[in-house]
Each structure stands twice: as structure tokens, then as C-alpha cells.
Amino acid sequence: MSRTATTLIAYGMLLPALVLLGLFTFYPVIYGAFLGFTNYTVANVGSGEPPRWVGLANFVKVLQDPLFITGILNSLKYLIVVPVLQLASLAVAVLVNQKLPLVNFFRAAYYIPVITSISLAAVMWEWVYAQKGIINWLLTKIGVLAETQTFGFLGNPATALWAIMFVTFWQGFGYYMVLYLAGLQAIPGELEEAATLDGASSWGRFWLIIVPLMRPTILLCSLLSTLAAVRVLQEVIVFTDGGPLNSTYTALMYVYSKAFKAFDYGVASAAGLVVALVGLGLSYLNFRLTRGGEET
Amino acid sequence: MAGVEARRAKSASTARKALRLVWTYGWLLLLLVFAVFPFVWTLAISLTDKGVEGGTSIYNFPASLFPRHLTLRNFTEVFQTFQLGKYLWNSVVIAFWTVVGTLAISALAAYPLARLNFPLKNFIFAAILSTLVLPTETSFIVNVLLLRDLGMLGTYAGVVVPTIATAFGIFVMRQAYLAIPATLMEAARIDGASEMQILGRIMIPLSVPSLTALGIFTLVGTWNAYFWPSLALITNQDLHPLSVAVLTLKGQFNYDPFNIAAGAMIMMLPVLIVFLLAQRLFMRGLDGAVKG
Numbered sequence: 001m002s003r004t005a006t007t008l009i010a011y012g013m014l015l016p017a018l019v020l021l022g023l024f025t026f027y028p029v030i031y032g033a034f035l036g037f038t039n040y041t042v043a044n045v046g047s048g049e050p051p052r053w054v055g056l057a058n059f060v061k062v063l064q065d066p067l068f069i070t071g072i073l074n075s076l077k078y079l080i081v082v083p084v085l086q087l088a089s090l091a092v093a094v095l096v097n098q099k100l101p102l103v104n105f106f107r108a109a110y111y112i113p114v115i116t117s118i119s120l121a122a123v124m125w126e127w128v129y130a131q132k133g134i135i136n137w138l139l140t141k142i143g144v145l146a147e148t149q150t151f152g153f154l155g156n157p158a159t160a161l162w163a164i165m166f167v168t169f170w171q172g173f174g175y176y177m178v179l180y181l182a183g184l185q186a187i188p189g190e191l192e193e194a195a196t197l198d199g200a201s202s203w204g205r206f207w208l209i210i211v212p213l214m215r216p217t218i219l220l221c222s223l224l225s226t227l228a229a230v231r232v233l234q235e236v237i238v239f240t241d242g243g244p245l246n247s248t249y250t251a252l253m254y255v256y257s258k259a260f261k262a263f264d265y266g267v268a269s270a271a272g273l274v275v276a277l278v279g280l281g282l283s284y285l286n287f288r289l290t291r292g293g294e295e296t
Numbered sequence: 297m298a299g300v301e302a303r304r305a306k307s308a309s310t311a312r313k314a315l316r317l318v319w320t321y322g323w324l325l326l327l328l329v330f331a332v333f334p335f336v337w338t339l340a341i342s343l344t345d346k347g348v349e350g351g352t353s354i355y356n357f358p359a360s361l362f363p364r365h366l367t368l369r370n371f372t373e374v375f376q377t378f379q380l381g382k383y384l385w386n387s388v389v390i391a392f393w394t395v396v397g398t399l400a401i402s403a404l405a406a407y408p409l410a411r412l413n414f415p416l417k418n419f420i421f422a423a424i425l426s427t428l429v430l431p432t433e434t435s436f437i438v439n440v441l442l443l444r445d446l447g448m449l450g451t452y453a454g455v456v457v458p459t460i461a462t463a464f465g466i467f468v469m470r471q472a473y474l475a476i477p478a479t480l481m482e483a484a485r486i487d488g489a490s491e492m493q494i495l496g497r498i499m500i501p502l503s504v505p506s507l508t509a510l511g512i513f514t515l516v517g518t519w520n521a522y523f524w525p526s527l528a529l530i531t532n533q534d535l536h537p538l539s540v541a542v543l544t545l546k547g548q549f550n551y552d553p554f555n556i557a558a559g560a561m562i563m564m565l566p567v568l569i570v571f572l573l574a575q576r577l578f579m580r581g582l583d584g585a586v587k588g
Binding site: 252 | 543
């Protein structure tokens, strides 16, 4: 078959995928970046007037908006979930990496939150967090709270964001457990045995052998988890919609509200670009902290 | 004497082993409760006969975890009062077309990337993979504007079409094709088969495990997706899938948690069944799809 014919066939087969990726993945990224530098609102859409270039005006507006700063700070606070989630997931992976009866059952059970829709999680966890919910009941049972001190965790500005972060943890640990399990299987068993014979405790084996050897997987997982945390949005939409008192108002919540409540697409896009930059910076930081994922 | 010492040492190590085992299973059980408690409670609520125990609260611990009078009435009721069937059907339609579309697009696009030589091949493959790391923070805004311009906002197609071409799907299928011996294709070419015939009669039938894996991951992801369908159908509540409607249900029937719980369980059940049947795929992580 001639080279031209092969090329035609190849592009013919790639065409549907390339058109769709171009239209719904590449174009939105490029056009979204462009919109950030323009004045473009719902009025333009109505009148058919094209976006008008305004330079950095939107960015100035966004960075001077206390609400956006609140959003960025809340998104950064959300990052606390990353190290906790990663270390816990690795520890759980080590726990279920043993040959024990029923261990496959436990692994599967831990994965069930991963395959649960965020909207379903919201329905169930709102009952758990309610003022009369199980957590308050337990806390009064063990005497931490008096009957009169109970409160809804999602309705209290001091606890709402933490409550949502906890659900992220709940949905995440099974997912990262599986990724870490794959990595753990590559650690030679002799290494751990040797350490045990030398008298290393489980604690010592975890920090001195497993964590250093798993650094590449840890880098990958913390990158995924960091980007998810700084882009947190749908968790907030389904649980609190940014409230109470903006205590769960995250950076992308600002983007979302500007676009779909204030219908100001230019400002929304500019804010999105700032969040993207923050994400990029955090990814770089991740590389540095895990030393590029190189094993030591 | 030495015998006694040895025996004592042995029993000490047996004791330590037993303690270790108790410790391990203690943690395993604790994590189990943490992972599945919300489901167990929701299931209990959904099965509670609110008529018999009239006025019972779902917060009456620990009794509300162990309903004494079981019923399926909440399940039938939520279909009648909330039209759950409509939303269930929307979920089925959206999931079906998303799976079919993803498989078709991926199976087709992966073939030239795996098995043909043509100009810019590496560049195109790199561009496809780059979509995994693009900053997509503002994409949802442009996508909604785009759907409206295309007249697809508030339609099934508007939810499905933007999601079916994915780097993940194309990558999975490319790996599957690369694992098929080249001699098979060469033999077919000598027999005069066209590239479409090779794809349809050799590559795709031999890649069924990967297609299944990709289909299952896509199915679960689509069934559960909340954010994108809620935006693409922002103008048309009637087409909302269950994942979006379940929050509407919660808003409308706040006074009746029993029906909400029943709706939640109906939404969870299909995913749970698929997961239990294809557990091994999920437990292998991304490898599950790549290795079929």
C-alpha cells in the first residue's frame, strides 16, 4: 500500500478523536486563557458582541477581590488533606499487602467509597454530620460534648471545610491504596526481612525502607492529590455551596460563581488562570519535596 | 534447661505473633467500619418501615441502625412521588452512549497510533497525552458556552459528546493493539485485507479484555459524574441523570429521609454490582485497564 494511502487511512481513523479533543479540550483551554484578558459577560453573548481586550484589568480586579483571596486561602487550606491522605493510604496499603485470610475482602471494601458518586456521598455524609447525627451522638456518649453543645458540622464555619476534607479523605484512601499496592509489590521481600532480622520495628521499616523506596509512587500520588485539592469544587457545591459565611468558599468556587451566577466570563476565566498558576507552582513544589521522585 | 528456654522463647514469639494478628485485624476492622458505615446506615434507613414506627427518627441510635420492621415500600414510593424512573432512564441513556462512544473513538484512533506509520505520528500521540496535564480550570466555562452555540446545551448529546474522546481510552487501546503479534497483521495484509478489515476482524476481537476494562471504567465514571452533567443540562432538569437528581430529591423530600435513602441505594446498586463482578480490574489500579 502506498504511503499516501496509509496516511489518509491513519488520519481518517484519528479524525473523530482529534476533532473532539480539539473542540472540547484544546479549544476551551486556549479560548479560556484568551477570555481572561477580555471583557466578556452574558450581555455580550446576548448581543453577539465579541470579547473586548482589556489587558490585565480582570487580573487586577480578581486579586483585589477579598472573596477571591478567601477562595485561594481555603483551597490552600484544603492541601492539608494531601500529606495526611498520602501517608495514611501508604500505611493502609502496607497493612493489606500481607497474605492474610480475608485481606482481599478488606481491600475491596475500602474501595467502595472510591466508586461512590460525590452527590451520593453528600446525601449520606450530611446525615452523619447532622446535629443529631452519629458523630455528635458518639461525642456525647464519650463525654466530649454535652447534649446542649452538639452542632451540625457542615453548618458551622469553624468545622465545615474540615468536614468536607474528611469526605475527600474517605473517598481517596482506597484509590491511593491501590496505586501504592502496585508500587509495594515491586519492593523485594528480602529487604524487609533483612530489616526485621536486624530488629527494625514496623514503624522503622515503614519510614526507613518503604517510604524511601516508594518515592516515585508517592510523587505521582501527591501530584494527583495536590491538583485535586487545589481544584476542589464539586465537593463544595454538593455539600455547602461555599457557606456558611464563605468558610468553604474555594478558589474554583469563585470561578464557578463568577461564570454561572454573575455571568462574567472574563473575570471568571482570569481567576481560573490564577488558580492554574497556583497549581503549577504547587506541582513544582511537590517535585522538590519528593526530590523528583528519585529513590534514595 | 535449654529445652525450657527454647520453649519459652517459642511461646513468647507465638504470643507476639498472635498479638500482631489481633493488632492487624483490629485496624482492618476499624477501617472497614469507616469505609462502609455511611452505606450501612443509609441501607438501614431505606429499609425502615416509617409507617409502623411512625415518628421514628433516623437519628435514634443505635436503634435506627437496626430497623425492626423492614419494608420495600420506600423504594416503590420514591418511584411514584419523585419520578425516579425518569432520572434512572436518563442515567442509563447517558451512560450507554458515553460507553459506546468512548469505545468506538478509542478503538479507532488507537489503531494508527499503534500500528501505522504516517507523518506527525509522534507529535499527535504526544498532543493527545498532553491533555492529561493541561490546566483545565476554565474549560468548563468555555464548554458550556460552546454547547450553547452548537445548540447542544440541555441535550443528551451535550453531556455525552464532549466526554468521549479521552487520552486514557486511546492510550489503553493503543497498549492493547501493541500487544498483538505483528505477524497476524502481515498475514492478513498479504491476503489482501484492508486496514479497516484488520482492525475489525483481528485487532478489536483480540482486544476484548481491554475494551471491557475501558467500558467498565467509563461506565462507573459516567454513572457517578455530577459536575459536568449538572452544567451541560443546566437548562433542562428533565434530562438530569440520577447522580444530579439525587440532590434534587434530597432538597424536595428533606422531611422524608426514608425515600431519599431508597433513591440513594437505587443509584448505588448498579455500580456496586459492576464493581463486585469486575473487582480484579479495579484492584489492579490503572494497570487493570492497560493490561486487560
